[in-house]
Amino acid sequence: MIALSLTEITEAVNGALHLAGPAEAADQINGSVQTDSRLIEPGSIFVAKPGAVTDGHLFAPVAAERGAALLIVARTLDLPVTQIVVADAVAALGALAAAVVARVRAAGTLKVVAVTGSNGKTTTKNLLRSMLERVGPTVAPRGSFNNQVGAPMTMLEVTAETRFLVIEMGASSEGAIAHLVRLARPDVGIVLSVGLAHAGEFGDLDATVRAKSEMVTDLLETDVAVLNADDPRVAQMAALTPARIVRFGEYGQVDVRASALHGSRTGTTFTLHLAGGQSAPVVFRVLGEHHVMNALAAAAAAEVLGVSLPDIVAALEATTRAERWRMEVLGGKDDVTVINDAYNASPDSMSAALKTLAQIGTPGKRTIAVLGEMAELGELAGEEHDRIGLLAVRLNISQVIVVGRGARRMHISTINEGSWDGESAYVDTPDEAFELVRSSVNPGDTVLVKSSNSAGLRFLGDRLGDLFS
Missing domain, CATH: 3.40.1390.10 (MurE/MurF, N-terminal domain)
Known part of the structure; x- marks a missing residue:
């Protein structure tokens, strides 16, 4: 401090x-x-x-x-x-953090960037930090420090030399993001998406929209709101803020976009187009085309803050994984690839991970999805687990292994779809899942491990990665 x-x-x-x-x-x-x-x-x-x-x-x-x-x-x-x-000790922590940031901002050139969204916050934060560090001293959260304690702890790390502060803002209820925004007073606010993550805590999707909108409603006319134009719920937030709008996306009239996307098991190549009219090819080694949207969000904010196109591209191409346990590629022995994406899971991120698995599987070899519970979905949990089970069948995933009672409806849904005979298995524990994968995997197969953090499958992913390393 x-x-x-x-x-x-x-x-x-x-x-x-x-x-x-x-x-x-x-x-x-x-x-x-x-x-x-x-x-x-x-x-x-x-x-x-x-x-x-x-x-x-x-x-x-x-x-x-x-x-x-x-x-x-x-x-x-x-x-x-x-x-x-x-x-109140937690309120005092926030007040101290706000005072520190305000003092550093008043004395120097500090710019504050805040990121929120139902998915992709940590990946975008990491990409943005990498871009901004090429310009000046940057402070950003360790891991997912994004709540009323974690965000102030990050803010308190700024020094007189800090040029950029990146804050990840999560929320479990309405008002939480607004509170953090009032503490940090961001110059740039990014909204990535609005989905069903934590729907059980918010109550419904409309409440989630209101909560995420808090990122932009208190911005000033001199600030910038970076919005995902491909998400209609985020796009409509442009009407809620006096800030200048910078839109990113793959479709329609946007300021920052990607074209010529091509995904593979080594990442995604695309052409990045910035708001200023410049463009450049990018070899993005983070697995999953859905992460390109996070790259666009980070690039949009970085351009606003004066980062050059070559530095933005260099930062993207130097990044090899989103974060520990997030689309982390492991294995390699006998050409078996293990994708450990079990730090968190929502219906959107689960769907994206399954689509990536289907896309990158080696022709003629099997794709295996080891799936656990998507937590915090409240009364939507049953139908959303059903939907993921059906999606796995429709994507023609070779083998689904469902782990834990909280996810069992995914297994039932795959069976009820009627397309398979034994390609879906249910086990109670990660240890059982490990033995099932170990005994059945063949050279060249691709294995995805995906669940919410509470299901504990990230450690299963590590074990499988070690087994095939």
Whole structure:
């Protein structure tokens, strides 16, 4: 974190300062900000936030022992460390992050980019970071730090030298993205898609649209909204913002687009066309044509922020995977390819992954889809799992292996389609799925492992990748 005095931090979080030992209100703090006591280093700030199953205050003694210079707490603790007592530790974390970003922005050339969407946030964030790093110091989230804790933690990493801050914004309810937007005040807001991911949490698709629209409604006239013109629900958000609109997509009248797409098991080649009229061929080694849309979104934002076409193309061509456990290509032994895409799953991403599997399978060899539950779909779960089962049959996937009771309807749907005889199998556990794949796979086969994170199939994907490496 940038250096701030204890007084400045106290004012930012609207708390009450309790000095310890020789500390003075004017003392400067510039250590990292952590919510995990195990990450505390001498000079760090520890935020004692409540957790799902525990309370951060219980770990404050560990933070003190590890050298924390300041504790942000909801109640005074009997520890020899300076403390700021606040009404809500998570709100205080966000307020501190907002104050830091505002101060860095006012003092320099910091530009903030925010990304949201039902699918593709992390991939787009990673691509954008790679592009912006070619121009200047860039801060972006580690992994999927995209909630009311993760986003502020990323914001607090900016320094006086930071030129670009990329923030991934997720939401489990209406108002969550609006809150993060108010904290970060992005100069560029990107909306990738609106789908059924987390539909069970939002309640219905209309609520999802409203939640994702929060990315653009508070933008200023001087800001830019980067919108997916191929998604009608995203395209209509242009009417909700005073910001300048930059549209990306593969169809219709768009500013940034791709043409001449050709997908294979080594990635996708296409021609990138920017809003300024320049174009160039791209060899994009991230598997799956659906990731081209994420590349277009990142390119659109990067062009707005002054990144040149050669740097945009270089960043795209240097990227070999979307992220760990996201369309990650493993294996290779006996020409067996394993695609581990089991970090998350929605109906849209599941469909895209299956279409990619069907597209890249070696002619004359089998395609095998190991599928687990798509979580957080609420009352839509049954029909959406049915739909994926039917899609697998219609794409002529050679073998479907459904894992876990939450996904069992996919197996039933493939059987009811009536096209197969034994090509769909159901097992209860990842271990059973591993043994079934191991005993049946043939040289040249392509295996997809796809599920929501909660199903745990990403580790199955790793095991299969190791088996065929």
